Amino acid sequence: MSNFARSISISWINFRPMEMITAYFVLVVVSVALIPFTGARGKGIVALCSILAASVMSSVPAVIALTGTPVQYLFEGSQVTGVIPVRFDALSGWFILIINLTFITGTLYGMHYLKAYASRRQDLSLHWAATILAHTGLLGICVVQNSLIFLMFWELMAITTFLMVIFESEKPETLKAGINYLIQSHISVLLLMLGFIWVAARTGSFRFSAIRIFAEQEPRIENFVLFLCFFAGFGIKAGLVPFHTWLPHAHPAAPSHVSGMMSGVIIKIGIFGILKMLLLIRPxxxxxxxxxxxxxxxxxxxxxxxxxxxxxxxxxxxxxxxxxxxxxxxxxxxxxxxxxxxxxxxxxxxxxxxxxxxxxxxxxxxxxxxxxxxxxxxxxxxxxxxxxxxxxxxxxxxxxxxxxxxxxxxxxxxxxxxxxxxxxxxxxxxxxxxxxxxxxxxxxxxxxxxxxxxxxxxxxxxxxxxxxxxxxxxxxxxxxxxxxxxxxxxxxxxxxxxxxxxxxxxxxxxxxxxxxxxxxxxxxxxxxxxxxxxxxxxxxxxxxxxxxxxxxxxxxxxxxxTSGKVVTGEPTWGCGYAAESSKAQYTxxxxxxxxxxxxxxxxxxxxxxxxISGVFPGESTHATHPGDKTEIWLIDLPLRRFHAFIARFSFLQNGSLQGYILYGLLFITLVLTVPVIAEKLMSWIDFLKGL
Amino acid sequence: MISLLFILLASLFFSGIIIRTKSLASGRKGPGIMQPVKDILRLFRKGSVMSRTTSLVFQVAPSIYLASVIMAILVVPVGSLPGVFSFRGDFVFFAYALALGKFFCIIAALDTGSSFEGMGASREALFSMLAEPAFFILMGSLALLTGHTSFQDMFAALHFGSYVSYMLGVLATLVLILIAMIENSRMPVDDPKTHLELTMVHEVMILDNSGFDLGLILSAGHLKFAMYGALIANFFTGNLSVPLTLAVFLGTQVFCAVAIGLTESFMARYRMNHNPQFIFTLSSVALLIFFGVLVILGRI
Structure with missing residues (x-):
């Protein structure tokens, strides 16, 4: 095994990482571009080939990392992002292999599952393109060590999975579940962004190693708060209670192969994030x-x-x-x-x-x-x-x-x-x-x-x-x-x-x-x-x-x-009642x-x-609709309160264009005058202090 | 391996003793002690009646059920004699192997499409679900007390030093006996002799099993009795020599059988909706043991 891995690693080194990454993105872009021009069946095949190729390309360094030697490259990046390290370590290698496996099986199953929807070509194009991009997003999240690029991949993953979920967007409940998911995953993005910005503000770098530096400099309590921020952000994606409320809506709404992939890896990426932050922050x-x-x-x-x-x-x-x-x-x-x-x-x-x-x-x-x-x-x-x-x-x-x-x-x-x-x-x-x-x-x-x-x-x-x-x-x-x-x-x-x-x-x-x-x-x-x-x-x-x-x-x-014994088939025992009815079964x-x-x-x-009641009883029914108490208390109730609060300002929404232009003018005036007023105030305070 | 033989031996007469005790307590002479075994042998020779609703699940379930019980027995030690399998956390394997058998039992009952059997399946699933934490907390307490995490090591390291630990021994025995009663579907949770399908738990699940399959299920039941008896006996054997261990082992098994027989003679089954509360009590007793261990170790 180790010999095998070494031989691969040698041949891998011969590739230049920059070219490898370029090849990867060319593959993704070409296959996404190709999908709209193929038939219903062809789209699935293109997606499968693209995901297979991407899986092979990402699995090789992942396997090398899992056998012991982490693989790391530094990309120059731009002035905004700073250096972008791409690193395959054992943890990301493990998750990459899970992602690849689930996406390959998911795509294979999806090709079969979506046969029934062959007439909806545009939806299919969007769906398969989103699948390829979601795979890319997930792989990027696993390896990129720069928080800006990380957030871009995270966003890519969030949006493409949203597109995958709302495949049957003509159903109102599917769309509702999808939008619920989209909003909640952006709350997750918000929390992650907060954490990364905090780190960048203190250390001046977007590299993940800056998080380590932050953790060493800052006192324990700040470390812990930073970890909490990330924990909540990743927890929403992972579906930890009480951050789980999007999950039971999104999974049933999505096509089955998407549910399988979401449950298999997309919520796991939250777990990956938590593990990663544990390693970096060490709270x-x-x-x-x-x-x-x-x-x-x-x-x-x-x-x-x-x-x-x-x-x-x-x-x-x-x-x-x-x-x-x-x-x-x-x-x-x-x-x-x-x-x-x-x-x-x-x-x-x-x-x-x-x-x-x-x-x-x-x-x-x-x-x-x-x-x-x-x-x-x-x-x-x-x-x-x-x-x-x-x-x-x-x-x-x-x-x-x-x-x-x-x-x-x-x-x-x-x-x-x-x-x-x-x-x-x-x-x-x-x-x-x-x-x-x-x-x-x-x-x-x-x-x-x-x-x-x-x-x-x-x-x-x-x-x-x-x-x-x-x-x-x-x-x-x-x-x-x-x-x-x-x-x-x-x-x-x-x-x-x-x-x-x-x-x-x-x-x-x-x-x-x-x-x-x-x-x-x-x-x-x-x-x-x-x-x-x-x-x-x-x-x-x-x-x-x-x-x-x-x-x-x-x-x-x-x-x-029992091979020679008499086996007779009879109706199920019903206390001697032989006219069995499927309605009598336990439900x-x-x-x-x-x-x-x-x-x-x-x-x-x-x-x-x-x-059943009365002399001539009508139809008897029994139905249970389970709700989710956490959702009722943590999402629905605050939202309702918030709506009620916002409704007090509904008089502002008067529907006349002049009114809105006035608001705009007022806003601009306010923005412009606030610094002036503040300056005046400051000078007054100085004047008073001077007295 | 010897532990397996011991438990097999005990399983031969365990149910017989219960039946005999119940007969004597109600003033009857009762069948011989080996009668349950003879019944099973007779069932093995019979043909069977299969419900037309059932599928393959119904046919494989009794075999898997018996296999799971035998597997669990292979893990159980007797005194200083280790089980065939003995490793760290083997009691987790023990519990989960039994759960596999239970899973198949439950779905086999649902396979018949009978409302009675569905009812029994639902109840059995609920009761064993509630009993699970008690067993794990008990084992956790033993792990905490002895510093070991396998059946064999825990029981070997168990020695009663103070009054508190004696009390804990009694409580632990009580918990195990009650778990055994729940898992074996006996009083006060379930009444094996009830005549009405609506009030049964385990019996109703196997209403449609007959012939060889019923024989398998019944023998699994007898083995389960002896298995829990062996676990209880382990509290008292410690590091005794093999003959003495055998004596204590057989003594405990007979004692348990008689105790079950007497309980069933003088007690009625709880109302079905009181059973969950009863089983919850079990978890609290297990927690009590845990607190006791903390007290003994001075960590509270």
């Missing part, structure tokens, strides 16, 4: 750790709680993204606590768990969204209450969705287990280690993570069981077996990775080590083998294999023993009812119910 790690841990637990528990009561499959998955971001944040928080209390082993487990979970979530969440896309194309609805028995009509999607559901619940032998196991191991090691402070935080996080695990199981048994099993609850049409072979290929790729990571954690977890080393500073995991329990991981991997083998063995014995809301009652005070559920 007080105990306080920061406690902060991130709290946000993680709250996001995790809140996200999955709301996921359980959702009946729109994509909204359910969106809330699960919030939950998984929470788990990643718990890992990061653990890592920070480990660093702060000088337990590098615990820090390593926390960060490795968080990084691996970032990859894992990208894998299973995009698989789940692609599954949801197949369901939508088959049934033309996202409402789980109307589905049922889809396992018979789309069996491959059903199997793939099941694997992804098991993985997201963190069950062995799938990949979700490995990362959650690392984080758990970090927390329990923290409890076991002597002299580890903040035991309270640990037990709180353990409680949270255990509850998250249990609730995720509740949620996905509901989602899978109601949608794919039983019998159809409504006549939705759809031809059996019509799953689209091409759309399944990227899903198989993702599934293979999910299984590989789950069964061979000893191979995949060390890939995160170089990135973890960045956080540990002095300790190198490849040298200090005692810091990381590789043996434990191998045992857990072996356990996962044994578990799979055991299940297979028992099933094989069962098949052998998604009835499955979640007991939970809804329990968690009622924390949720905001709009329930409409009409009971």
């Amino acid at each position: 007080d790690f105990i306080t920061t750790g406690l902060l991130i841990l709290t946000f993680g637990v709250v996001s995790g528990v809140y996200g999955v709680m709301l996921a359980i009561v959702q009946h729109n499959i994509k909204k359910l998955l969106a809330y699960h993204s919030i939950e998984n971001i929470g788990i990643i944040a718990i890992g990061i928080g653990m890592g920070c606590l480990g660093l702060g209390s000088r337990h590098p082993g615990i820090a390593a487990l926390g960060f490795a768990g968080a990084l691996l979970h970032t990859l894992n979530h990208a894998l299973f969440k995009s698989l789940l969204f692609y599954g949801a896309g197949n369901i939508y194309q088959h049934t033309h609805t996202l409402d789980m209450e109307r589905m049922g028995g889809l396992g018979r009509t789309i069996p491959r999607t059903s199997l793939l969705f099941l694997i992804a559901a098991l993985a997201i619940c963190g069950l062995p032998p799938f990949n979700g287990f490995v990362s959650e196991f690392l984080i758990y191991n970090g927390m329990f090691s923290g409890l076991g280690a002597s002299g580890f402070q903040d035991i309270w935080a640990l037990i709180f996080a353990i409680f949270g993570l255990a509850l998250i695990g249990g609730m995720a199981l509740f949620c996905f048994t509901k989602a899978y069981g109601i949608m794919f099993l039983g019998t159809p609850r409504a006549n939705l049409g759809g031809h059996p077996g019509n799953e689209g072979r091409n759309g399944l290929i990227p899903m198989y790729v993702l599934t293979a990775l999910i299984l590989a990571i789950g069964m061979l954690p000893g191979v995949f977890v060390p890939l995160t080590h170089k990135a973890v080393n960045l956080f540990l500073q002095q300790a190198d995991l490849s040298v200090r083998k005692d810091l990381f329990p590789m043996e434990t991981l191998r045992m857990a991997g072996a356990g996962a294999l044994v578990l799979t083998g055991l299940a297979g063995l028992i099933f094989w014995i069962r098949s052998r023993c 998604a809301s009835s499955f979640a009812r007991s939970f809804r009652k329990l968690a009622g005070p924390l949720l905001s559920i709009d329930r409409k119910k009409a009971d």
Whole structure:
């Protein structure tokens, strides 16, 4: 492996970086320019080729960085920006590989998904061009070390993803969700800009290394405030509670492959930002750790709680993204606590768990969204209450969705287990280690993570069981077996990775080590083998294999023993009532009812119910519409208050042109006279002082 | 490996003892202690009736359920005898392996398309979700107390020095017994002998299983009893010699079985909507243990 990497790195050095970057941008511009002139199918192919080429170009330095040697170039830039360093280190390498993987599978799936929209050529052009540019934006965010250019890439990513979300812009709710997303991502930009400007004002440089200088010069409290500023900015993108409110709207509105890519990498770029700032600012790690841990637990528990009561499959998955971001944040928080209390082993487990979970979530969440896309194309609805028995009509999607559901619940032998196991191991090691402070935080996080695990199981048994099993609850049409072979290929790729990571954690977890080393500073995991329990991981991997083998063995014995036996098919037991009806089945809301009652005070559920009553009863109905309390209190209410306040000045908006010209004149006069008046005032004050 | 054999041995008579105790308590003679095992052997020889609504999930679920329980048992030590798998944080693997089996059990119930089974599935999912934190907090307390993070090391390092620690031992046993009751769907959370589908939890989920599959599910249930019995026994074995460990182990298993039998004879199941509150209590008891450990270590 290292030989291979070295040979690549040598050939890489032969390229000049400037030419490489130019080639990259030429590729992007040419493919974006080409897209409008190709057919509906051709647009997808151009986008795929462009993203593939871009992925190869960016993956090579990423892999080199991941094997140990960071790759850095300095570009002169302009007078405004200053020097622009482009740096591939282990952390950005890790994220670049995740981005490339998700974008390739996403584009492949998208080509299949968008076949149904082949007649809308202009929309398709915009969509695919936006996809290519979003990929560029994400890659740029990962490598650029200059805050001005960083913000430009960030903006590029924000706007192109907005365009990707509003593909079906003729639907008012899609447009509304898209604009909500656009506004919130600009609040995020605003916060980031504040942070960068603060740094630039103090140090006079836009380079990221200036943030390091700032952190060394300024007192701790200012460091922490700066970190908070970035944390909130990146937190909005990541979807941490309470900054998450855009996410459950945007994901269901977007086409499925976009939801998959958004959930897979675009919200992860927020996590990347938080990690990057941790590295640069190095704030007080105990306080920061406690902060991130709290946000993680709250996001995790809140996200999955709301996921359980959702009946729109994509909204359910969106809330699960919030939950998984929470788990990643718990890992990061653990890592920070480990660093702060000088337990590098615990820090390593926390960060490795968080990084691996970032990859894992990208894998299973995009698989789940692609599954949801197949369901939508088959049934033309996202409402789980109307589905049922889809396992018979789309069996491959059903199997793939099941694997992804098991993985997201963190069950062995799938990949979700490995990362959650690392984080758990970090927390329990923290409890076991002597002299580890903040035991309270640990037990709180353990409680949270255990509850998250249990609730995720509740949620996905509901989602899978109601949608794919039983019998159809409504006549939705759809031809059996019509799953689209091409759309399944990227899903198989993702599934293979999910299984590989789950069964061979000893191979995949060390890939995160170089990135973890960045956080540990002095300790190198490849040298200090005692810091990381590789043996434990191998045992857990072996356990996962044994578990799979055991299940297979028992099933094989069962098949052998029952092969000669009489098996009769009968209706499901209904207390002797043999005329089964699909309407008698448990529905998604009835499955979640007991939970809804329990968690009622924390949720905001709009329930409409009409009971059967009277001698000639009418139709009885029951429908629940889950709302989001955080959104109601933090977004809707302040907005309403603000509107009410602004409405007091509505008399100014009188609609006459003369009035507006007068306002303009008044404004100009004011602007011009303020300095004069201020000067006069100052001289008066001086005069008075002189007295 | 020996620990596995011990637990297998205990699973053979555990359920038999419960049934026998219940019979004696209600003034009947009752079946032999090996009757549950004989029932399972009989089921293994039978054909089966499958619901026409079901799919492949329904057929693989019992096998995966049993496999998950056996996998969990492979992690459990008995006294100083380590489990087949023993590593840092193995109890996390234990809990998640069991959860895999539970996942399949629940979706198999939903696969039948029956309202009863959906009801049972929803309840089981809810109850096991609520019981999960208690187990992890208990294990966290043990990790804090002993400084180790695997079943084997924790139990080996566990020794009761003061009155407080005795009390903690009792509380921990209580928590484990109650978790075992919830996970095995027994009183006071669930009544395996109830005759009405609407009031069942676990039994209603397996209404449509028959023949070999039912045999697999029942044997997984018996194994689970012995597995939790082994965990409880570990609180008392410490570093005893193997024969003594065996004696304590078997004694604890019999004691647990009799205790369950007596509880079920003299107690009624809670109302279904009281169950969550009951399970929450469990988490609070686990937290109490955690506070106790902090007191012992002088870190509070």
